[in-house]
Amino acid sequence: MNQESQQPSSRGSATELVRAGLKRRYAREKRFRLYGLTAIFGSLAFLAVLIISITVRGLPAFQQTFIQLDVTLDAGTLGLTDNPDNAALLKANYNGVIKKALLASFPDVKKRNDKKALYKLMSKGAQYDLQRKLIADPELIGQSKTYWLPAGDDANGYMKGIVDTTLPEKKRRFKDNQIAWVETLKSEKRIAQRFNKTFFERGDSREPEMAGIRGALFGSILTLFVTLMLSFPVAVAAAIYLEEFAPKNKWTDLIEVNINNLAAVPSIVFGLLGLAVFINFFHLPRSAPLVGGLVLSLMTLPTIIISSRAALKSVPPSIRDAALGLGASRLQVVFHHVLPLALPGILTGTIIGMAQALGETAPLLMIGMVAFIVDVPTSLTDPATVLPVQIFQWADLPEKGFVERTSAAIMVLLAFLIAMNAFAVMLRRKFERKW
Amino acid sequence: MNLEQDQAEQTIDEIVASLGDTVGETRVENPKMSATGVDVFYADKQAIYGVDLDIANNEVIAMIGPSGCGKSTLLRCLNRMNDTIPICRVTGELTLDGEDIYNKDTDPVLLRARVGMVFQKPNPFPKSIYENVAYGPRLHGLSRNKADLDDIVVTSLRKAGIYNEVKDRLDAPGTGLSGGQQQRLCIARTIACSPEVILMDEPCSALDPIATAKIEELIDELRENYAIAIVTHSMQQAARVSQRTAYFHLGKLVEVGDTDTIFTNPSHELTENYITGRFG
Ligand SMILES: Nc1ncnc2c1ncn2[C@@H]1O[C@H](COP(=O)(O)OP(=O)(O)OP(=O)(O)O)[C@@H](O)[C@H]1O
Ligand SMILES: [Mg+2]
Numbered sequence: 001m002n003q004e005s006q007q008p009s010s011r012g013s014a015t016e017l018v019r020a021g022l023k024r025r026y027a028r029e030k031r032f033r034l035y036g037l038t039a040i041f042g043s044l045a046f047l048a049v050l051i052i053s054i055t056v057r058g059l060p061a062f063q064q065t066f067i068q069l070d071v072t073l074d075a076g077t078l079g080l081t082d083n084p085d086n087a088a089l090l091k092a093n094y095n096g097v098i099k100k101a102l103l104a105s106f107p108d109v110k111k112r113n114d115k116k117a118l119y120k121l122m123s124k125g126a127q128y129d130l131q132r133k134l135i136a137d138p139e140l141i142g143q144s145k146t147y148w149l150p151a152g153d154d155a156n157g158y159m160k161g162i163v164d165t166t167l168p169e170k171k172r173r174f175k176d177n178q179i180a181w182v183e184t185l186k187s188e189k190r191i192a193q194r195f196n197k198t199f200f201e202r203g204d205s206r207e208p209e210m211a212g213i214r215g216a217l218f219g220s221i222l223t224l225f226v227t228l229m230l231s232f233p234v235a236v237a238a239a240i241y242l243e244e245f246a247p248k249n250k251w252t253d254l255i256e257v258n259i260n261n262l263a264a265v266p267s268i269v270f271g272l273l274g275l276a277v278f279i280n281f282f283h284l285p286r287s288a289p290l291v292g293g294l295v296l297s298l299m300t301l302p303t304i305i306i307s308s309r310a311a312l313k314s315v316p317p318s319i320r321d322a323a324l325g326l327g328a329s330r331l332q333v334v335f336h337h338v339l340p341l342a343l344p345g346i347l348t349g350t351i352i353g354m355a356q357a358l359g360e361t362a363p364l365l366m367i368g369m370v371a372f373i374v375d376v377p378t379s380l381t382d383p384a385t386v387l388p389v390q391i392f393q394w395a396d397l398p399e400k401g402f403v404e405r406t407s408a409a410i411m412v413l414l415a416f417l418i419a420m421n422a423f424a425v426m427l428r429r430k431f432e433r434k435w
Numbered sequence: 436m437n438l439e440q441d442q443a444e445q446t447i448d449e450i451v452a453s454l455g456d457t458v459g460e461t462r463v464e465n466p467k468m469s470a471t472g473v474d475v476f477y478a479d480k481q482a483i484y485g486v487d488l489d490i491a492n493n494e495v496i497a498m499i500g501p502s503g504c505g506k507s508t509l510l511r512c513l514n515r516m517n518d519t520i521p522i523c524r525v526t527g528e529l530t531l532d533g534e535d536i537y538n539k540d541t542d543p544v545l546l547r548a549r550v551g552m553v554f555q556k557p558n559p560f561p562k563s564i565y566e567n568v569a570y571g572p573r574l575h576g577l578s579r580n581k582a583d584l585d586d587i588v589v590t591s592l593r594k595a596g597i598y599n600e601v602k603d604r605l606d607a608p609g610t611g612l613s614g615g616q617q618q619r620l621c622i623a624r625t626i627a628c629s630p631e632v633i634l635m636d637e638p639c640s641a642l643d644p645i646a647t648a649k650i651e652e653l654i655d656e657l658r659e660n661y662a663i664a665i666v667t668h669s670m671q672q673a674a675r676v677s678q679r680t681a682y683f684h685l686g687k688l689v690e691v692g693d694t695d696t697i698f699t700n701p702s703h704e705l706t707e708n709y710i711t712g713r714f715g
Contacts, residue, residue: 319558319560320519321516321554323560324516324519325547325554326548326551326571326574327571327628328574336570341561
C-alpha cells in the first residue's frame with residue numbers, strides 16, 4: 001500500500017519538475033530562434049545594402065551620353081589622298097573633322113581656351129567611332145552626315161547630374177561655358193542618353209567612355225573554362241581513386257593531409273608557383289587565360305577533391321554491397337551507382353571552387369593578368385584580364401566614368417556568378433534523386 | 436556449467452581449442468559448395484577457426500549461433516564479399532563445384548554472378564523497380580533484347596512472389612516499397628542473375644511476421660532450383676525453412692546435422708543450451 005501511494009506521488013513530483021522546467025526550456029528555444037532570425041535578417045540587410053549601393057552607383061554606366069554632330073568627312077581635313085588604303089584610313093585625322101563640326105555648331109567660340117574647352121565636350125572615342133564607320137564604308141569620304149558621337153566624361157557626368165553646379169567654377173572641372181553649350185545642345189535635342197553598347201562591346205580603354213567589360217568578361221570565361229576542364233576531371237578522378245580504390249595506409253594518409261593543407265594555402269602562393277613553373281620554366285605566354293586557368297586549377301583542385309570525397313563517402317555502403325553482390329566490378333559499382341548518387345554533392349563542391357576561382361585576383365596579378373589590355377581575347381593564349389582584376393584596376397581611377405563602371409563591372413561579375421550557380425542548381429536537380 | 440566458469444580465465448583460442456571437433460556430418464554427397472579447414476582473420480583477430488562444411492544442391496542450410504560467432508563472416512567468404520574488407524584474410528579451401536574460389540584464376544565478379552547474396556537490410560538501388568531487377572542481367576549480358584530482359588524481370592519478380600504487388604508500377608522507385616517488399620525485390624534482383632547458390636544473411640530481421648512468412652515460403656520454393664545458405668537468429672525460422680542446420684560458437688562450427696535432429700536431439704552441450712534458450 002505504502003509503495004503504491006509513493007509511486008504516483010513521486011511520479012507526480014517528476015511531472016511537476018518537468019513542468020517547472022518547461023517554461024525555461026521554451027524561453028530558451030524562443031530566444032535561440034530569435035537569435036537565428038536576427039542573424040538572417042541582419043545578413044539579408046547587409047546584402048541588400050551592398051546590392052542597392054552597387055546598383056545605384058553602377059546603373060548610370062549602362063547609359064552613355066551622345067552628342068549629335070553634322071560631320072563633313074572631307075578628305076582635306078582628314079589628310080587623305082585619293083583611294084586611301086586601310087593604313088591611311090586608320091591614321092586619318094578624325095579629330096580634325098570633329099573639331100570642325102563642333103566649331104560649326106558653336107560659331108561664337110573664338111578664343112583658344114574656349115575652343116579647347118569646347119573640344120572636351122566630345123570623347124576621344126568619337127574619333128574611333130568615325131574611324132570604324134569610314135573603314136566600313138570608304139564611300140563616306142567627302143559626304144556630310146549627322147552622327148551621334150559619344151560625349152566626354154565631364155559632359156556625360158553633367159548629363160547624369162553628377163556634376164555639382166553649386167560649387168564655384170574654379171573648383172570644378174566642368175566650367176560654366178561648357179554647361180552653357182550642353183544646355184544649348186539640350187534645348188536643340190542634340191544631346192541624349194542612350195544605352196551604353198560600348199560597355200559590352202569593347203575591352204579596356206584609357207577613356208572611360210570607351211572602356212568596356214567585354215575583354216575582362218571573355219578573359220574570365222576563358223580562364224574558368226580552362227580551370228573547369230582541368231580541375232573537375234582530375235579532382236573527381238582523384239577523389240574516386242582515394243575514396244574507392246586506394247588502400248588505407250600511411251601514403252594515402254599523407255596525401256590526404258597534403259590535400260587538406262593545399263586547400264588552406266593562400267592563393268597568392270599559387271600565383272607565385274604559376275609564375276615560376278608555367279611562365280619561367282615552361283615559357284607559357286604571360287597574361288594568358290591558359291596560365292590563369294592552370295593556376296586557378298591548382299587552387300580549386302583541393303576544394304573539389306575534398307567535397308567530392310565527402311560526397312562519395314556519404315553514399316551508403318549498402319548500395320556498394322548490393323552492386324558488388326550482383327557481380328558488378330568495382331569500377332562498375334562506382335560508375336553505375338556511387339558516382340550518380342554522389343554527383344549532386346560533387347557539383348556543389350565544384351561550383352564553390354569555380355566561384356572562388358571567378359573571384360580570385362591575387363594569383364592572377366602574379367602571372368601578369370593585370371596588364372592594360374584593350375583587345376578582347378579570342379584564344380587561350382591571347383593576353384587577357386579577368387573581371388575581378390578589371391574591377392580592381394578601374395576602382396583605382398579617378399574619372400567619374402570609371403567610378404560608375406567599377407560598380408557596373410561588379411554587377412556583371414555578380415550576374416556571371418548567379419548564372420553559374422543557377423546552372424549548377426539546374427544540373428543538381430537533374431541528378432538529385434530523393435529516393 | 437564447468438565450461439562457462441573456465442571461460443573467464445581462458446583466452447579465446449584456448450576456449451576454441453577446448454570446443455573440440457565438429458559434431459555431426461559436415462559432408463554431403465555432391466556438394467555445391469564446400470569449405471575445408473577455413474580460417475578467417477580480421478587483421479590479427481581470428482574470426483573463424485577451421486570450419487569444414489558442405490552446402491548441398493536443392494537444400495537450405497541454416498547457420499545459427501550467438502552474435503559475433505562468425506556466421507556472416509563465413510557467409511561472406513562464400514562469394515568473396517570479404518574481399519572488400521582490406522584487413523580480412525581467408526585461408527583454407529573453399530570450392531564451388533569442386534573449383535577453388537580463392538584461386539588466383541577465379542574471377543570474383545563471375546563468382547558473385549553464380550553465388551548471389553541477399554543482405555540483412557533491404558538495399559534496393561535508388562532506381563525503378565524494373566531497373567533494380569534488370570541491372571544484374573544487363574551487367575552480365577544475359578538478355579539478347581528488350582523483350583528478353585522484360586521476360587527475365589517479370590519471371591524474377593514472380594519467383595520472388597512480389598510481381599502481383601508491383602506489376603502496375605514497375606517504373607516506381609524500388610526504395611518506395613515497404614520493407615518486406617523491398618527485401619523480396621532484393622531477392623528478385625538476386626534471382627535475376629540466375630545464380631546457382633543464394634546466400635541470405637538474416638533476410639527477415641527487419642521484417643514483420645507476415646512479410647517474414649512470405650519470404651520463408653519463398654525460400655522454400657526457391658530450394659527446388661538453388662542451393663541456399665541462410666543465417667538466422669530465429670530458431671523457429673531455422674526449423675521451418677531449413678533441411679540442415681549448422682551451429683557456430685566463437686568462430687567454430689560446433690555441430691551440424693539434419694534440422695530435425697539438431698532441434699529435437701542435439702548432441703553438443705552448447706547446441707542444446709543455445710536452442711533451448713539457456714545461452715546466447
Ligand atoms: N569488418 C570487420 N573488421 C573487424 N572485425 C570484424 C569485422 N566484421 C566482423 N568482425 C568480427 O568478426 C567476428 C564475427 O563477426 P560476424 O559479423 O561474422 O558475426 P555474426 O555471427 O554474423 O554476428 P551477428 O549475428 O551479430 O550478425 C566478430 O567478433 C566481429 O567483431
Ligand atoms: Mg551477422
